[in-house]
Amino acid sequence: MGTSRYHDIYARWMKDPQGFWGEQAGALDWITPPKTVFDAEAGVYGRWFPDGVCNTTANCLDRHVRDGRGEQPALIYDSPLADTKRVLTYAELLREVEVLGHALRRFNVAKGDRVIIYMPMIPEAVVAMLACARIGAIHSVVFGGFAAHELATRIDDAQPKMILAASCGIEPGRVVHYKPLLDRAIEEAKHKPSNCLIFQRPQETAGLIEGRDQDWAKTCEGLKAEGIGPLAPEPMKATDPLYILYTSGTTGKPKGVVRDNGGHMVALNWTMGAIYDIQPGDVYWAASDVGWVVGHSYICYAPLLRGATTVVYEGKPVGTPDPGAFWRMISEHNIKVLFTAPTAFRAIKKEDPKAEYLGKYDLSGLKALFLAGERADPDTVKWAEDILKVPVIDHWWQTETGWAIAGNPLGLGILPVKYGSPTVPMPGHEIHILDETGKEVEAGKMGTIAIKLPLPPGCLPTLWNAEERFRSSYLNEFHGYYSTSDAGYRDEDGYLFIMGRTDDIINVAGHRLSTGGMEEVLSSHPSVAECAVIGAKDSLKGEVPLGFVVLKSGVNTSHADIAKDCVRLVRDQIGPVAAFKHTLVVNRLPKTRSGKILRGTMKKIADGDAWSMPATIDDPVILDEIAKALGEANLKG
Ligand code: COA
Numbered sequence: 001m002g003t004s005r006y007h008d009i010y011a012r013w014m015k016d017p018q019g020f021w022g023e024q025a026g027a028l029d030w031i032t033p034p035k036t037v038f039d040a041e042a043g044v045y046g047r048w049f050p051d052g053v054c055n056t057t058a059n060c061l062d063r064h065v066r067d068g069r070g071e072q073p074a075l076i077y078d079s080p081l082a083d084t085k086r087v088l089t090y091a092e093l094l095r096e097v098e099v100l101g102h103a104l105r106r107f108n109v110a111k112g113d114r115v116i117i118y119m120p121m122i123p124e125a126v127v128a129m130l131a132c133a134r135i136g137a138i139h140s141v142v143f144g145g146f147a148a149h150e151l152a153t154r155i156d157d158a159q160p161k162m163i164l165a166a167s168c169g170i171e172p173g174r175v176v177h178y179k180p181l182l183d184r185a186i187e188e189a190k191h192k193p194s195n196c197l198i199f200q201r202p203q204e205t206a207g208l209i210e211g212r213d214q215d216w217a218k219t220c221e222g223l224k225a226e227g228i229g230p231l232a233p234e235p236m237k238a239t240d241p242l243y244i245l246y247t248s249g250t251t252g253k254p255k256g257v258v259r260d261n262g263g264h265m266v267a268l269n270w271t272m273g274a275i276y277d278i279q280p281g282d283v284y285w286a287a288s289d290v291g292w293v294v295g296h297s298y299i300c301y302a303p304l305l306r307g308a309t310t311v312v313y314e315g316k317p318v319g320t321p322d323p324g325a326f327w328r329m330i331s332e333h334n335i336k337v338l339f340t341a342p343t344a345f346r347a348i349k350k351e352d353p354k355a356e357y358l359g360k361y362d363l364s365g366l367k368a369l370f371l372a373g374e375r376a377d378p379d380t381v382k383w384a385e386d387i388l389k390v391p392v393i394d395h396w397w398q399t400e401t402g403w404a405i406a407g408n409p410l411g412l413g414i415l416p417v418k419y420g421s422p423t424v425p426m427p428g429h430e431i432h433i434l435d436e437t438g439k440e441v442e443a444g445k446m447g448t449i450a451i452k453l454p455l456p457p458g459c460l461p462t463l464w465n466a467e468e469r470f471r472s473s474y475l476n477e478f479h480g481y482y483s484t485s486d487a488g489y490r491d492e493d494g495y496l497f498i499m500g501r502t503d504d505i506i507n508v509a510g511h512r513l514s515t516g517g518m519e520e521v522l523s524s525h526p527s528v529a530e531c532a533v534i535g536a537k538d539s540l541k542g543e544v545p546l547g548f549v550v551l552k553s554g555v556n557t558s559h560a561d562i563a564k565d566c567v568r569l570v571r572d573q574i575g576p577v578a579a580f581k582h583t584l585v586v587n588r589l590p591k592t593r594s595g596k597i598l599r600g601t602m603k604k605i606a607d608g609d610a611w612s613m614p615a616t617i618d619d620p621v622i623l624d625e626i627a628k629a630l631g632e633a634n635l636k637g
Pocket residue numbers: 143144145146169171172176287288289292294316317318340341343344347372373508509510511541575576577578579
């Protein structure tokens with residue numbers, strides 16, 4: 001292991017943050033280069049590159065075509081689920097983006113309009129994002145595993161002029177009928193988009209609603225037949241929004257995380273070299289979904305900003321067709337860096353503990369595995385290291401930040417790994433571990449992890465149409481800091497350890513969900529008087545939600561039927577991705593004397609962890625009842 005440049009670079013950033021980010025901005029094309037790197041007076045906590053004018057797609061596409069990468073693959077699509085593969089070069093991707101951009105304009109979509117994208121892992125999803133960015137429309141991608149109601153909530157918040165969707169998605173063993181979900185969502189939403197453009201997949205042709213829906217391929221082919229020309233990138237202020245990505249908040253109403261154009265492209269471009277050690281021409285694979293932040297940053301934008309080749313994989317780590325799926329991908333496409341969630345590796349390990357499938361493939365091109373999205377348990381990290389024989393790097397981030405808050409920067413020279421730690425803060429992030437009064441705690445002591453303001457480029461400047469919620473969710477807890485709502489500590493060597501959320505967010509198979517949102521759904525059941533949802537430990541998915549409901553008096557439906565109803569309700573309202581499979585009917589919920597439900601203690605009992613009787617408990621016997629109910633329940637499967 002050589003010496004890392006990390007400490008020097010971090011110190012350089014600390015000493016002169018504006019000089020540091022100004023230098024990174026120089027690596028990109030600007031329509032008007034920024035004179036001001038940071039304006040502390042603008043926005044909620046300041047704004048990056050306020051007088052810069054740019055277009056993100058000009059940097060993702062045109063720049064590379066101009067520099068001779070037109071014939072290089074920009075995007076590899078590999079779908080074991082659809083049994084299809086396709087490669088798009090930079091020149092081809094640019095052309096597709098231009099044509100769809102023209103199409104959006106024909107539907108009167110203009111700069112600043114919102115466009116919702118509801119699509120599976122197909123190249124058109126990336127084309128859709130880039131086409132919006134090309135014309136300055138603000139995209140909002142909604143993950144395909146969400147139900148119609150969740151989509152409706154986002155439609156009402158973002159108020160899109162148009163929706164881009166596919167006819168269907170494909171999950172192992174079933175086709176996900178997107179179009180009926182879309183129709184239901186539009187019916188439920190108060191806001192109605194003017195048009196929908198539907199990409200008909202060979203697996204399912206969706207019915208189109210006359211006057212509103214148009215066929216994607218026909219529209220684009222029509223434009224090509226007209227001989228439609230190039231489409232100049234729309235000049236955008238660096239501070240104009242590029243996209244909104246909704247993420248779980250502490251209620252059923254998701255938070256619309258806003259990303260800007262300038263800061264985002266500067267930060268992501270920097271991470272590709274410094275964190276992931278990816279050079280132009282390398283193949284980089286983020287095995288996630290475009291519906292999540294990892295997909296936004298590291299399937300769509302960052303690899304293309306870097307001039308690398310990105311991979312759109314429509315499949316799973318196991319079962320498509322076997323636990324060798326990832327190894328096949330790595331060897332077939334010569335992937336240099338893989339980024340995924342620890343759950344994916346736990347799934348592979350469960351099916352192929354001795355990694356026998358690995359022997360069939362040549363993985364000599366793989367240089368590192370990056371993990372994020374949930375805590376990387378040391379067993380999984382060590383297993384991955386043993387079988388892959390490359391650095392396995394945990395890094396910690398959030399939808400809000402858009403890139404790693406802490407990590408082990410491969411491109412700057414890797415630091416010694418400590419299992420259970422995502423290593424050290426990345427330049428841009430000054431981390432403090434604070435107690436409830438906002439005082440810094442000493443090394444080794446737990447506290448809330450906070451980032452000193454300003455947040456670096458690429459992090460959210462605000463929430464969509466909800467500046468007050470932005471302040472109250474993140475900035476009011478500690479004056480002058482962004483609170484991550486993650487608890488953890490720092491050791492004597494400055495390594496961070498992330499121990500869990502301080503709010504009601506849980507991570508299920510690397511997917512971020514709100515137990516509060518699920519409680520809102522359960523409460524809507526006519527027989528339910530009150531309820532609690534906790535995240536219980538799960539050996540595959542990290543955590544899974546578990547519901548407890550107390551019935552209204554006089555309800556005499558069988559408990560089993562009510563439990564089934566509750567599971568169906570969450571699946572219908574939030575979606576299959578919630579992985580909500582179990583509800584226990586109990587007589588009472590344990591509470592403090594002031595009426596707060598003791599979810600933390602319930603979780604410890606469910607997890608089989610040591611717990612102590614909370615001093616403020618109202619009636620200690622109820623915890624025995626909960627333990628008994630858990631003991632009697634069959635929570636497998
Ligand atoms: N569209 C529709 N439904 C979807 C979906 C999508 N894009 N993604 C998941 N679902 C469904 C699944 O089919 C499943 O449905 P089911 O209840 O009918 O079986 C449900 O949502 C739960 O999905 P998941 O929690 O992912 O479980 P799984 O058993 O299907 O797969 C893993 C388990 C470990 C293979 C899978 O979670 C995985 O690959 N995880 C990697 C983590 C990851 O990509 N994280 C993204 C952030 S980096």
